[in-house]
Amino acid sequence: MKKQAAVFFLGAFFCLLSAIESSAQSGSNPPPLKKVTLYKHGVGYFERQGKISGDQQVTFLFDASQINDVLKSLVVLDLGKGSEKGKISSVTFDSTKPVDRKLEEFGITLDGSNKTGMTTLLGQLRGAKVEVRTGAATVSGVVIGIEKVVKLQGGEKAEIQELVLISESGELRSIGFDQIRGIRILDAKLREDLDQYLDILQSTFHKNLRRLTISATGQGERDMFVSYVVEAPVWKTTYRLVIDSAAKPFLQGWALIDNLQDEDWNNVTLSLISGAPVSFIHDLQQPIYRSRPVIAMPENVSVAPQLAEPSMGPGVGGGVGIGRGGGIATGDGSDSPIKLVTPSRGGVIQGTIKDTSGAVIPNATIHVIQASTNARITVNSDSDGRYRVRGLPPGRYALNVENSGFHNARIEGINISAGSNINQNLELRVGSISEEVTVSSLMALPITDSASAAKIRNEDSGVDVNVDTQDIGELFEYRIAHPVSIKRNSSALIPILQNQVDGEMVSLYNRSVREQNPMNALYLKNNTGLTLESGPITIIENDTYAGEAMLSRIKPAEKRFVTYAVDLGCRISVKEDDEEERAFFSQIVNGEFRVHYKQLKSTTYSLNNLSDHPKTVYLEHPYHKDEKWQLVKTPKPDEVTENYYRFKITVAPKSSTSFSVREELPEISTYAVSNITTTNIEVFVKANYLNPQLKQALEGIIDLKAQISSTIRQLSEKQAEIGSIARDQERMRENLRARGKTEDEKQLVQRYVSKLSQGEDQLERLRIEEKKLLEQRSSSQKQLDDRVRSLSIEHKIG
Numbered sequence: 171m172k173k174q175a176a177v178f179f180l181g182a183f184f185c186l187l188s189a190i191e192s193s194a195q196s197g198s199n200p201p202p203l204k205k206v207t208l209y210k211h212g213v214g215y216f217e218r219q220g221k222i223s224g225d226q227q228v229t230f231l232f233d234a235s236q237i238n239d240v241l242k243s244l245v246v247l248d249l250g251k252g253s254e255k256g257k258i259s260s261v262t263f264d265s266t267k268p269v270d271r272k273l274e275e276f277g278i279t280l281d282g283s284n285k286t287g288m289t290t291l292l293g294q295l296r297g298a299k300v301e302v303r304t305g306a307a308t309v310s311g312v313v314i315g316i317e318k319v320v321k322l323q324g325g326e327k328a329e330i331q332e333l334v335l336i337s338e339s340g341e342l343r344s345i346g347f348d349q350i351r352g353i354r355i356l357d358a359k360l361r362e363d364l365d366q367y368l369d370i371l372q373s374t375f376h377k378n379l380r381r382l383t384i385s386a387t388g389q390g391e392r393d394m395f396v397s398y399v400v401e402a403p404v405w406k407t408t409y410r411l412v413i414d415s416a417a418k419p420f421l422q423g424w425a426l427i428d429n430l431q432d433e434d435w436n437n438v439t440l441s442l443i444s445g446a447p448v449s450f451i452h453d454l455q456q457p458i459y460r461s462r463p464v465i466a467m468p469e470n471v472s473v474a475p476q477l478a479e480p481s482m483g484p485g486v487g488g489g490v491g492i493g494r495g496g497g498i499a500t501g502d503g504s505d506s507p508i509k510l511v512t513p514s515r516g517g518v519i520q521g522t523i524k525d526t527s528g529a530v531i532p533n534a535t536i537h538v539i540q541a542s543t544n545a546r547i548t549v550n551s552d553s554d555g556r557y558r559v560r561g562l563p564p565g566r567y568a569l570n571v572e573n574s575g576f577h578n579a580r581i582e583g584i585n586i587s588a589g590s591n592i593n594q595n596l597e598l599r600v601g602s603i604s605e606e607v608t609v610s611s612l613m614a615l616p617i618t619d620s621a622s623a624a625k626i627r628n629e630d631s632g633v634d635v636n637v638d639t640q641d642i643g644e645l646f647e648y649r650i651a652h653p654v655s656i657k658r659n660s661s662a663l664i665p666i667l668q669n670q671v672d673g674e675m676v677s678l679y680n681r682s683v684r685e686q687n688p689m690n691a692l693y694l695k696n697n698t699g700l701t702l703e704s705g706p707i708t709i710i711e712n713d714t715y716a717g718e719a720m721l722s723r724i725k726p727a728e729k730r731f732v733t734y735a736v737d738l739g740c741r742i743s744v745k746e747d748d749e750e751e752r753a754f755f756s757q758i759v760n761g762e763f764r765v766h767y768k769q770l771k772s773t774t775y776s777l778n779n780l781s782d783h784p785k786t787v788y789l790e791h792p793y794h795k796d797e798k799w800q801l802v803k804t805p806k807p808d809e810v811t812e813n814y815y816r817f818k819i820t821v822a823p824k825s826s827t828s829f830s831v832r833e834e835l836p837e838i839s840t841y842a843v844s845n846i847t848t849t850n851i852e853v854f855v856k857a858n859y860l861n862p863q864l865k866q867a868l869e870g871i872i873d874l875k876a877q878i879s880s881t882i883r884q885l886s887e888k889q890a891e892i893g894s895i896a897r898d899q900e901r902m903r904e905n906l907r908a909r910g911k912t913e914d915e916k917q918l919v920q921r922y923v924s925k926l927s928q929g930e931d932q933l934e935r936l937r938i939e940e941k942k943l944l945e946q947r948s949s950s951q952k953q954l955d956d957r958v959r960s961l962s963i964e965h966k967i968g
Contacts, residue, residue, distance in 0.1 A: 256388020
């Protein structure tokens with residue numbers, strides 16, 4: 171009997187869980203995958219579209235590492251039209267709080283040991299209104315508790331658990347667990363808590379998965395569009411090139427795609443994008459808290475009434491304030507009501523009023539205010555916290571929400587158009603009703619370009635779109651023309667190119683790659699009209715495997731060498747010669763004497779064609795832009811790359827030819843003419859840098875410099891003599907101040923006075939000579955400067 175009772179308990183328990191789970195699964199599977207776009211930098215863009223009906227929730231499961239990308243890029247649209255028009259009301263996702271912490275927040279517990287799961291759960295439902303099904307009968311009431319009863323069954327005592335209820339009429343009833351066939355919880359809030367509790371428990375089955383739920387409200391069946399970007403393997407390219415002397419080269423390209431998601435791709439539109447757009451990871455799912463300053467309560471909190479100043483103009487204004495202006499006014503309770511219109515000409519605003527814990531707030535007062543007229547209409551939320559206003563004329567509106575014990579809430583900037591259905595939920599915070607929290611309405615969802623743009627860029631998309639299109643620049647799209655199917659955790663090769671291309675069979679020689687032989691190459695021109703992404707390429711020549719190469723990224727009309735094998739039929743040797751630096755030109759210009767030099771070098775390439783057919787060899791010769799070497803007495807290169815001159819050379823069968831590249835590096839040695847000495851001139855003459863005219867000009871400058879030096883020397887001597895006499899004069903004046911009392915001193919004073927007079931005459935004469943020397947130095951310096959500035963002489967060194 172105990173075993174039979176346990177079976178009944180288990181059956182009833184699963185009936186209860188079934189009732190709960192049916193509510194938890196009120197959402198639907200994600201809309202089918204319609205489009206996949208893969209990028210070269212490691213992300214994928216995914217589009218989904220499918221049917222929804224009425225008020226519905228759609229749930230997605232993403233890997234924890236993908237959630238940040240999804241939150242950064244998610245686009246959701248309700249594409250209903252007319253009477254079946256709908257709106258996206260919310261997008262919710264799992265928090266990052268540990269499961270144990272989240273479960274602790276609920277007032278119910280499911281025993282993880284499963285020993286008393288049924289009894290424990292029903293015991294926690296005390297006070298909850300339930301409906302119990304016992305066979306064909308149904309009993310409703312409030313759970314009082316669970317009691318154990320001992321009954322005699324088949325001559326044996328058995329302990330039976332019974333559920334005790336109190337009906338609406340006040341009758342107490344007990345129902346044995348063995349009679350219970352189903353239990354339905356009638357309390358909506360408790361059902362919601364159980365739904366969330368079970369969702370959290372389910373998430374523990376896949377610890378790396380995060381649940382994201384999209385809630386849509388509306389009527390009838392309609393389409394939902396969802397797109398997002400998540401990390402995806404980089405798509406790769408590989409090529410085959412068939413070379414045949416009887417026809418143009420044939421190029422075939424394949425894309426290698428990896429589907430490492432936990433979902434099959436069935437008949438999706440596949441696009442492959444080459445290029446490197448900017449992409450990054452930004453942590454949006456992790457809650458962030460900021461430190462805030464603590465402000466102490468002021469000692470005096472009484473507030474005196476405010477006496478407003480009178481207006482300086484008419485009472486009817488256009489700003490924001492109290493009164494009847496054209497802005498959004500606070501109103502005074504006497505504002506006229508909004509003149510509602512028919513549903514077809516007006517819009518609807520609806521939503522739910524909740525507190526910060528998520529509990530609904532019934533009987534909250536909602537004022538809908540028309541911005542242009544300040545007219546309003548007032549409604550109250552129902553027992554589920556819901557409100558709804560229909561027939562609002564098109565325009566801009568604000569919402570004021572009031573409820574005792576909560577801050578007032580205000581939302582501004584709500585745009586309502588004909589036929590629109592705005593879902594605007596509000597959350598009230600506990601506090602004084604006199605305080606108000608104001609926010610701006612954010613009704614628009616972001617739109618991105620996609621293949622489904624025609625479906626979503628219209629007035630019925632639920633979002634107003636106003637964007638400009640532009641070229642995608644360096645990005646290039648391969649859009650597969652047929653639907654593609656790839657099983658999860660599988661890869662596929664998909665053909666993306668089959669074209670005849672222009673190309674020339676040549677040999678390419680680069681000494682740094684291989685010193686003695688060039689490489690067989692196809693000089694390929696991309697005439698496919700497509701951007702060829704980088705990847706390996708296999709060469710088939712004359713029905714035989716000929717080699718492999720790596721193809722770099724080639725844009726349309728670009729040419730590129732594809733080297734795939736060593737050309738053993740051609741041998742190349744290289745000889746280098748460097749000449750000594752020599753001067754070839756000298757000049758005097760802008761006060762400088764300049765000697766121009768040349769550093770010369772030559773490189774000779776000897777090409778020997780061992781085959782029976784002529785060879786076209788492209789020879790790559792390195793050059794260094796920073797060193798400024800210049801080609802001289804060398805044919806103009808056919809092409810120039812970033813680091814090489816490229817010369818095209820034809821070598822006849824069984825013959826040899828040579829090709830020389832001569833280069834020179836010009837250099838200049840500069841001397842200031844005013845600093846040149848006689849020794850410098852002697853060196854220049856010996857090196858043949860000077861002709862007679864240059865030599866005479868430089869010698870004339872040296873003579874002028876000698877004259878200036880002589881004048882400076884004489885001036886220095888005069889100034890030294892003036893200083894000496896001036897010091898003697900000062901010494902004698904000091905002595906005169908201490909003399910004059912005795913006869914001998916008076917005679918000495920007369921001598922000093924006579925010498926002072928002679929010294930003054932001598933100083934006057936020396937200062938006149940000093941002035942002349944200063945004028946002479948200035949004149950000679952000006953003459954030197956003018957001559958240096960005016961000199962312009964050239965000499966070709968033979």
